[in-house]
Amino acid sequence: ELKVEQNPLFLSMQEGKNYTIYCNYSTTSDRLYWYRQDPGKSLESLFVLLSNGAVKQEGRLMASLDTKARLSTLHITAAVHDLSATYFCAGQLRDDKIIFGKGTRLHILP
């Protein structure tokens, strides 16, 4: 059974700083997803990582995947207040079940 663990679960950071959210998963996962959720809203897809060494970037966010370490990271560069949200990672099993982590609540202080 796939278990997905994120850390930290809560992160408060200053604008302009860099930080990384970590996503560990317990067993082979075909794909690794990152989503953003704003309060009271649904999930918005950020990245889908398909293979070992995959790196994707969008604005101040960059996601990477290391399948050997069963680790994905979401790196935030020079954070701005608009990035305050909850970020989820999720892994996909070969039977297509998608399992989510508990989420990281990111609060960026001005």
Place this chain on the structure above:
Amino acid sequence: GAGVSQSPSNKVTEKGKDVELRCDPISGHTALYWYRQSLGQGLEFLIYFQGNSAPDKSGLPSDRFSAERTGGSVSTLTIQRTQQEDSAVYLCASRIGRTPHIYFGEGSWLTVV
């Protein structure tokens, strides 16, 4: 609209009543997922439909929960004899086959009083 549509958006029900939550996926999307998100928590997998294959029901928390998908399109999640711990947002998502991009609906907020 072009997105995943869920109804009702909000539902308040009395403990012990049955509720039905509906998901209308994007047209042509063969895969459909249901998740439950309790307040401030992550997403808990409930059930997965893919085309005409038997659904993966392994996430349904008890036999009070069931779901069906008619004609490979609309899905209904039914919760019988609701309990207060069933209060949560129920999210539906769909995609084409096994393609990477999965689209979520806005969710149905269920409150059991």
